[in-house]
Each structure stands twice: as structure tokens, then as C-alpha cells.
Amino acid sequence: MKTKTLVFTNNKGGSGKSTTCANVAYSLNEQGCRVLAIDTDMQMNLTLSFFEEERVMEFNEGENNLYKGVLRSGNLEDCIFETGYRGLDIIPSSILMSGIEEVLYKRGGSREILKGLLKSTVDSGKYDFILIDAPPTLGLWVRNILNAADGVVIPVEASPWGLFGLANMIDYVNEASKDNKKLKICGIVVTKVDVRKNYFHQTEELLSDMEDIRVFKSFIRVDSSIEWAQDNSMPVGAYKKNSRSAKEYRELAMELRAAI
DSSP states (O other): OOOEEEEEOOSSTTSSHHHHHHHHHHHHHHTTOOEEEEEOSTTOHHHHTTSOHHHHHHHHHSSSSHHHHHHHTSOSGGGOEEEEETTEEEEOOOGGGGGHHHHHHHTTOOSOHHHHHHHHHHHHTOOSEEEEEOOSOOSHHHHHHHHTOSEEEEEEESSTTTTTTHHHHHHHHHHHTTTOTTOEEEEEEEESBOTTSHHHHHHHHHHHTOTTOOBOSOOOBOOHHHHHHHHTTSOHHHHOTTSHHHHHHHHHHHHHHHHO
């Protein structure tokens, strides 16, 4: 199987993007896939999904995080770390990623830097999937991320403002696809669902009107198990294997595999 690179992105914060990326990565690995997760956001939430805060701060202050890897301009092999789950690795982020746009502009505003840095990893075939957690912006850095990807997953929160900015996100992906012809939207996943509230049904109804964009049948409910897992720096499938949310992420991972 050729390595597939997927981006979890939404320009609206609070969509459950990092949580979805981390738990889909774990679920794919649980299903026998070799996965590399890449944290591209200064908030480091994806890194925190797999490591305790003390270790995350070591990554932040060290030389082998994504930011330092971009500065070195070679490849990112030295930035890959095992997570403790066999076959699931990560490239950690750094709070210094807050300055990544300035770095890119000093290099002429290139949209291909991340793609070049990942080329040897992609070409090696070591991983079945590379999953990238993108920051909630639509800047040059996200354009770099989209240019390095095969597909896009857009998490959307089931809330009154959950769809705010979604049209801009889709337009931005479509614009990026002019540079990256293989890029496609794999689908939208609805997160933070409370089926008792009208917000969920309103979100479903509005998304159903979108043409040519898949909305995954699998959705992620609000579940305290997710919060407890995050508090323990673990994917929910590892923290509580039989929880409802662990099952939902497994179903989403299977549906995503069928969609690409």
C-alpha cells in the first residue's frame, strides 16, 4: 500500500481536530496500519495526546521537533519518535511554531517546504498513513500542509457556531488543489455530538445540502472518557478500550480507509 497523507483541518478552533486526529491515528494502528502522526500546531495538543506534559516540554525545548526540523531544511527523520504504541510514531511540535509563517516568508513564501521535508519518509513506504494535525488558520503554513497531503478530513463541532467558516475552509482546500492535483476532501466528521440537542440535527441537515462532499456516517459523541483519556495523555481506545467513543473512532477509521 502506498503511503497516504491525510490532514485534519478546520480554520475554526474547538472543532475537535487534534482529538480526532490522535484517536483516528490510534484506531488505524489498532487495525494493523503503520501510522505517523505529525503535530504542526504551536498548541501541541496532538503531542499531548500521547505524552505527559513533562515529556512534551522536553520536545518543545529540544532540537528534534517540527520547528527545528523545518529550520534545518533536510528531512524530518530525526524528528520521529515512538509513542509507546507499536507502529504508531509522531513528529512533535513546538510552541515556536507560532513563528513558522515568518520563517516561510523569509524563504520566499514557498508552498512546498513541508512536502520536500516529508518526501523521503513518504517514499520509504514505512508508514501506511501519515496523519497531520493542522493549526486553525488559513495561512501559508496550512497551504504547505495541504500541498503535502493526499486528502483532507474536516472535523465540525455540532454546535450553533460549528459550521462557521466551513465554506471558507472548503474554498481554501479547493484553491490548494490547483497546486496539488491529487488533493481531495475525504469527508466531514461531526464531533462533540449530543444527540438530545437540536444542534446535532441542524448540523446534519445543513451538511446534507452540501454537494459532492462526503459526510461520514460515523460521528463522535460527547463522552467523559475522552476527557479522562486526554488527562492521562492517552488515546481513548488505549485508556478505555470498550468505551462508546473508542468504538466510534474505530468506526470512523474504518470508514476513512474505505473512502480513500
